[in-house]
Amino acid sequence: MNDCIFCKIIKGEIPSAKMYEDERMIIIKDIEPKAARHFLMIPKRHYKLLSEMTEQDAADLAVCLKKIPQLTELLGLEGGYRLVINQGDDAGQTVFHLHVHILTGQKMDFPHL
Ligand code: 5GP
Numbered sequence: 597m598n599d600c601i602f603c604k605i606i607k608g609e610i611p612s613a614k615m616y617e618d619e620r621m622i623i624i625k626d627i628e629p630k631a632a633r634h635f636l637m638i639p640k641r642h643y644k645l646l647s648e649m650t651e652q653d654a655a656d657l658a659v660c661l662k663k664i665p666q667l668t669e670l671l672g673l674e675g676g677y678r679l680v681i682n683q684g685d686d687a688g689q690t691v692f693h694l695h696v697h698i699l700t701g702q703k704m705d706f707p708h709l
């Protein structure tokens with residue numbers, strides 16, 4: 597996936613503020629934070645949408661999600677956090693490599709979901 601910005605970040609071809617990395621994913625700071633602290637959890641395997649996931653992708657994402665609470669201190673999640681996965685144009689997805697937004701560090705003063 598030569599033209600995918602997140603694949604380039606994973607490969608280290610584009611710099612990022614990396615908070616965590618393991619064999620399945622990286623967690624970086626979002627370059628344009630929309631909350632007091634805003635991270636992106638990016639699975640290393642490239643797929644655009646949940647609809648493109650293989651069973652293995654789904655199992656990997658579940659392991660990645662389970663990891664988040666274990667990173668509470670590192671990411672400053674003590675007060676709570678919100679996870680967002682945008683899917684498609686109406687949701688405002690701009691990068692078509694599946695990723696999970698981790699929003700934290702403040703009361704979520706935008707509409708409660
Ligand atoms: P989406 O809109 O696709 O759900 O989220 C894409 C996110 O990636 C946006 O919040 C945007 O700020 C972030 N982003 C786009 N390009 C870069 C980049 O080069 N580095 C980092 N760290 N974040 C990026």
Ligand code: ZN
Pocket residue numbers: 597600601602603604642643692693
């Ligand atoms: Zn990619």
